Amino acid sequence: MIWLDNDFTVNLGGFSDQTLNEARELPVGSTLITPPVAVVSGNLVHAFGVGPDHGLYHWVYNSAARFGSRWSPQEMVGINIWSPPAAVLTGSNQIDLFCLGPERGMLHTRWNGSKWSTWEQLGGAFSSLPVVLPSTTGFDIFARGLDFMVYHVTNWKPGGPADWQLLGGGLFGEPVAASAPAAVRLTTATLVFVTGADGGIWYSAFEGKLWRAWISIGPAQHAASVGKDAVTFISEPVPVPHMSGDLSTGGGGTEAGPTTGANPAPSQPPPFSIASGEHVDVFAVGSDNALWQKRLDHDGWHPSGDWSSLGGSFACAPSVVAWAPRPAITTQTPPAHFSLVGPQTDNTIHRWNFDPTPTPLSSVGTWSADDNVSHPTFRLPTRYTFAVENIHIDNIRSPSSDTDLGVATLKIGGWPLRSVNFNFGDLSNGDHIYDWDRLGFIGTVELCEPVLYTYSIVNSNNPGVEQAIVTMTVKGIEDLINDLFKSVMPPPLGSLYGAGLFAWLGDKLLSIAFGGCDGLVAAGSMMYLTGRDVQEQMLHQGSGMPRQFLTSTRTELGDPPTTCQNSNYLVFTSITQT
Structure with a gap:
């Protein structure tokens, strides 16, 4: 297992049955701004990652070295x-x-055991890391484009041209890809998965001639299932293929866990062939931070309704899928034991083990957590908290106090817009400091993803219009984002700060009948065209540990109605590495 510790330094270690083996940290100064990647070749572990200077670095760990x-x-x-x-x-x-x-084009190089080849340009323009499936003749490559659609090239050979194609060709209702794609290959088909902007997981299949139309397998849990908000997905999917000969007998066509949907329809066979004895387990993190699972085999998806919750509190998708050692001597096909290792929201790494042995409660096996082993700490360099830190009021709008309602939104790449609102109550002149979650979010911003955080504060002494304020504000930000995405050129970064955003939201709130001194008193935003811009600002202008960047926006309003005052709000917002 390879991960970044609290200082973003690479560590290498492994879980035994009960403990985490000694962590082997890289020398001081070997820090990264992206999660590390590793491959194992014999006694050698090759580790890769992107440094603060945006260089790609390589280290080799030799487990056989004695001195x-x-x-x-x-x-x-x-x-x-x-x-x-x-x-x-x-x-x-x-x-x-x-x-x-x-220019975010695809690059390739090859290590032959002693040196690297010259970099090759495969063209295209993308917003996610690539996903690569090797074959005996070449590589199938998948990535999310700048338009948040999935593109691919089939059977690319080093030195040859790369003919990038929209997966589906624009004819099959392709989803807007919030996450990077994930891909696996079975005996009869190649499957590609992605989390869509609707919070559900979608997949498409290739059987050798054409890609099948995209199919949604839904959110983790539909709203109708539990009588409250749906549980959508907030991570990329992690598919794990199980090929013939790797599975224990039985299990095909059985439910992988409890189905919470209301009267779910029976599972239907997939619209393409899957060999008997093969299946794919798909895992993803829901908006409740739990890990959810669904299984596809020749009979269809199981469960047929909502996904199965495995619990936990995940900060991101499981980063490692490790196959457990097989018995040295066996008289039958060994079962598909495997483990998932994933970062938790408490900044520790945990492991879950899957045992496919049927039990009275589950015909496909059981999951167990390694609760008795040590859990190493970690940090994700692309995970941030966006928040309002402090509201400093030099002059309120109302004669005695402002009754303020705050609304904040966060939009990252193709992910759904998130919103939160908080009633501050009656505020007077001075400083008002709040916990980050009042008007804040935690989110992961990859290097190629744009991000927009906004806040607005409305003075309203009428509780009856509070929901209308929230609804109209969020709708206004959605319209703004749609206009931005339609623009050929992005707006100047400063155009969404202060007066620009205030005027936009002010127009959206005109339909609300404010009385007296009520109305919008402050608005601001933090906008970055790429996550790399966030990294650069944190590196050069951030301070402290964890590193934090603090900025402020002042909103002054004159020409007040009779009995009202010129208001003056100074709002401090922050981005903190989490």
């Missing part, structure tokens, strides 16, 4: 890198690397 450091010296492989690499072991000591370079 000195087992880590090799740091080696720079590339410069101006825009994504974590996809590393594929294609020979006994041959590694193919794919990543995004300048």
Whole structure:
């Protein structure tokens, strides 16, 4: 297992049955701004990651070394890198690397055991790390485009051209891809999965000639199932294929867990062939931070309704899928034992083990958590808290106090817009400091993803219009984002601060009949065209530990109605590495 600790330094370690083996940290200074990637070749572990200078670095850990450091010296492989690499072991000591370079085009280089080849440009323009499936003749490559659609190239060969195609060709209702794609190959088909902007997971299949139309397998849990908000997905899907000969007998066509949907329809066979004895388990993190699972086999999806919740409190999708050792001597096909290792919201790493042995409660096996082992700490360099820190009022709008309602939104890439509102109550002049979650969010911003955080504060002494204020404000931000995405050129970063956003939201709230001194008193935003811009600002203008960037926006309103005052609000907002 390879991960970043609290200082964003690479660590290498492994879980035994009961404990985490000793962590082997890289030398001080070997910090990364993206999660590390590793491949294993014999006694060697090749680790890769993007440094603060956006260079791509390579280290080798030799478990057989007896003297000195087992880590090799740091080696720079590339410069101006825009994504974590996809590393594929294609020979006994041959590694193919794919990543995004300048202009966010796809790049490739190969390690032959002693040196790296010259970088090749595969073209395109993307907003996610690549996903690569090797074959005996070439590579199938998938990535999310700048338009948040999934693109692919089939059977690309080093040195040859790359003919990028929209997956589905624009004819099959392609989903807007919130997450990076994930792909697996079975005996009869290649499957691609993505979390859509609707919070559900979608997939498409290729059987050798054409890609099938995209199919939604829904959110984790529909709203009708529990009588409250649906549980949508907030991470990329993690598919785990199980090929023939890797499975225990039975299990095909049985439910993988309880179905909470109301009278779910029976599972239907997929619109393509899957060999008997093969299946794919798909995992993803829901908006409740639990891990959810669904299984596809030749009979269809199981459960047929809502997904099965495995619990936990995940900060992101499981980062490692590890197959457990098989028995040395066996008289039957060994069962598909495997483990998921994932970061939790308490900044520790946990492991879950799957045992496919049927039980009275589950015919497909059971999950168990390693609660008695040590849990290493970690940090994700692309995970941030966006929040209002302090509201400093030099002059309220009302004669005695302002009754303020705050609304904040966060939009990251193709992910659904998030919103939160908080009633501050009666405020007078002075400082008003609040916990981050009053008007804040935690979110992961990849290097190629744009991000927009907004806040607005309305003075309203009428509780009857509170919901209308929230609804109209969120709708106004949605309209703003849609206009931004339609623009050929992005707006200047400063155009959404202060007066620009205030005027936009003020127009959206005109339909609300405010009385007296009520109305919008403050608005502001933090906007970045890419997550790399966030990284740069945190690096050069952030301070403290955890690192934080603090900014402020002043909103002054004159020409007040009779009995009202000129208002003056100074709002401090922050981005903190979480």
